[in-house]
Amino acid sequence: MPKFYHVVSAALLMALTQTSCSSTKVAKQGSTAAKTESTERSKPAPKSGLKNYSDVITKEAVSDQGVFTIHKVGDKYYYEIPDSLLQRDFLWISRFANLPSGLGGGYVNAGSSVNEQMVEWQKFENKIVLKTKSYSAYAADSLAISLSVRANNYQPTIYAFDIAALSPDSAGYVIDVTKFFLSDVKAFSGLDADLRKQYKVSKLDDSRSFIQSAKSFPLNIEVKQDFTYDATEPPSNSATGSISIIMNQSMVLLPKVPMQPRINDYRVGYFNINQYDYGSEALKADQKSFIRRWKLVPKDIEAYKRGELVEPVNPIVYYLDPATPEKLRPYIKAGVEQWQEAFETAGFKNAILAKDPPSPEEDPDFSPEDARYSVIRYVASTTRNAVGPSVSDPRSGEIIESDIIWYHNHLRSYRNRYLLETGAANPAARTLNTPIEDLGEMMKEVITHEVGHALGLPHNMKASAAYPTDSLRNGEFTQKNGIAATIMDYARYNYVAQPGDKNIRFIRQLGPYDHYVINWGYRYLPEAKNAEAEVPTLNKWIEEKSGSPIYQFGSGSGGYDPQSQTEGIGDDVIKASTYGLKNLKLVAPKLYDWTAAQTNDYEDLDELYGELLGVWSRYIGHVVTNVGGVRENRLKPSQQGFVYTPVSAKEQVASMDWLLSNAFSSPEWLHQSKISRNTHHANYAESIRSLQARHLNNLLSPDRMARLMENEVNGVKYNALNMVRQLQRGIWSEVYSGATVDIYRRNLQKAYLDRMAYLLNEEPGRSSRFGTPVEINQSDIRSIVRGELVQLQRQLKSARNRYSNDLTRYHIDDAIVRIDNILNPKNG
Incomplete structure (x- = not known):
């Protein structure tokens, strides 16, 4: 409990x-x-x-x-x-x-x-x-x-x-x-x-x-x-x-005297607390933001000033839950103490420690509920998760409480993704019985990630785009640098590496950003007598690293920055997703042999195939973000450049071409008879429809179209009309080629019409999803939708007599009527 x-x-x-x-x-x-x-x-x-x-x-x-x-x-x-x-x-x-x-x-x-x-x-x-x-x-x-x-x-x-x-x-x-x-x-x-x-x-x-x-x-x-x-x-x-x-x-x-706070800077990633200071000299209440961190003070301040590594007066100590399985304890301890490397960059030795719980003989008063102790709890639960929340002093940001909770079934999720995302290039992953050394390494890195949260660090989704995509196929590079610049990104596995690549690191690890951010937040500044006095030094450290993608921070919120996405790796999302799909196409036909053929049971096969569809969908989603995408580079006015830069027209056109080929085509490779006919009586086509419709709706969302319309202002020669026209021609390509429309495409085309109906006929309102507001009824969205539907209906009427296949012709007749009802809803 x-x-x-x-x-x-x-x-x-x-x-x-x-x-x-x-x-x-x-x-x-x-x-x-x-x-x-x-x-x-x-x-x-x-x-x-x-x-x-x-x-x-x-x-x-x-x-x-x-x-x-x-x-x-x-x-x-x-x-x-x-x-x-x-x-x-x-x-x-x-x-x-x-x-x-x-x-x-x-x-x-x-x-x-x-x-x-x-x-x-x-x-x-x-x-x-x-x-x-x-x-x-x-x-x-x-x-x-x-x-x-x-x-x-x-x-x-x-x-x-x-x-x-x-x-x-x-x-x-x-x-x-x-x-x-x-x-x-x-x-x-x-x-x-x-x-x-x-x-x-x-x-x-x-x-x-x-x-x-x-x-x-x-x-x-x-x-x-x-x-x-x-x-x-x-x-x-x-x-x-x-x-x-x-x-x-x-x-x-809480402490009688609050810790001296450290002023937050949005260019560096820390959880923070906010205050309105009415004593400010500004002509308004001045909002102050302080980072959340533990209080670390060196035992020997003079030695610390000389650049020597010094132990803190009070290190951060985590005790293991007595319920933790013995075989996993070394990996959990290693996950906690891996942060020692980063704290050494900040000048501290042995700043964070992991210990076994004391026995009743050693400390009869020990209790996990005692606020003097931090404990990594091992919870017997089917939940697949691990969390590392903390509670901080709202006066100063000092972290005073931290729970790391590991749920028992969480390693199953990592086992599954290890197999799916790296199995093509990594023989060790091609089994349900993943080697304990690999599982232990995964657990270690998850613990390090969750402890990072407990140290005050939020997710930094920008770090996964810090490395060139092709460098992730280089063994020497990945062994030294990992697969992302920080452990705080959701970059869990190297899905870019291809069969034949040698000495590849497939699992994430601590990165250079982690050393940088711990130094920025935890280095003791003895000469600064208040928070304001620290700012010039803190600002200098940021600007020294300015321009290097390794030290950038991006939360991933907003959904508009293709370089700041969950689960992505590499600086080129099209190239990374292409590599990922190549690997999935090798894994899919082997999935039966690696699971059901070994266990004589279909349960794991069913579970893993469902997750394989999720991985495919995730790779697609990464490329979707390029369309109407805006890259964010957190800067202050003293620095050169723009904070927001739209993705180029060339990249957006290429992304749409990729999506039409990989997301909205008929995914025959995903249909494995040994899987579909042994795990469900009838569900495959509906599963594909659901995933394709999700990405189609995402592309045709008001907030994305608002950013595309903004491209006209920013001089990017790819706008909402260009996108809808490219998408519509690709999704309805059979109308122009005369090809038979198969079940996947018929489903997708109906989903397209449903989404266009939503955009044209919903009650007028102000869409603010993902923070990109647009007044739909007073924007170009409905003009574009109406105009393109009229064009599509004309093409469908012209093409219907070319088809001898009854089902395709019925589908086209149905689409013509649907469009008429969308354009003239009172007649529907």
């Missing part, structure tokens, strides 16, 4: 625990609370209706000391909150610990965070109130405008608790939190308004909901709520009319 973990420095721990009652667990949950001599003697008289401490926290109490002391008395839970921790900043993270199958459409997993917010505990008269707190709007307390910031950004109260008693030394407050944790508090709920509406949730059933556990650690409190809701249409187990979830509520004490 996913828990909450953290690595924290000894110095930080000391600073934090000096302000709390105790940082040592003097009483464990499950045992009677230990009472000191002073506690036994101290029985303050009731004040303002308050009870004596001993009347609330009785001798039957089971107590757990940590950041707050938690007392369980019968079925009630109490927090004892030190006065010193009132108005301190805490981070509250709400996660699913357990959830029903299919919740959220299957895109939500155990361990998924549903809300993160900063909170503080305040005393108001005879109550303790829990309030949210935000640093998104900020001004220094010394500035007069800070009064206005507070007045105009008043944060809501989440809950108000009556003070039940004072602590024995009157330096703290006891509150009953039972009702709070048994209530459906929207701020902490796993079911948002959309999910409640989707599943018709009426209420929380109090009789079937309870607090499963509450534990206190030196820096955090972990509470698990087992909740059952009445729901008319639950995602699973519909007969019960219920949804049951277990929520994990984590409350973590």
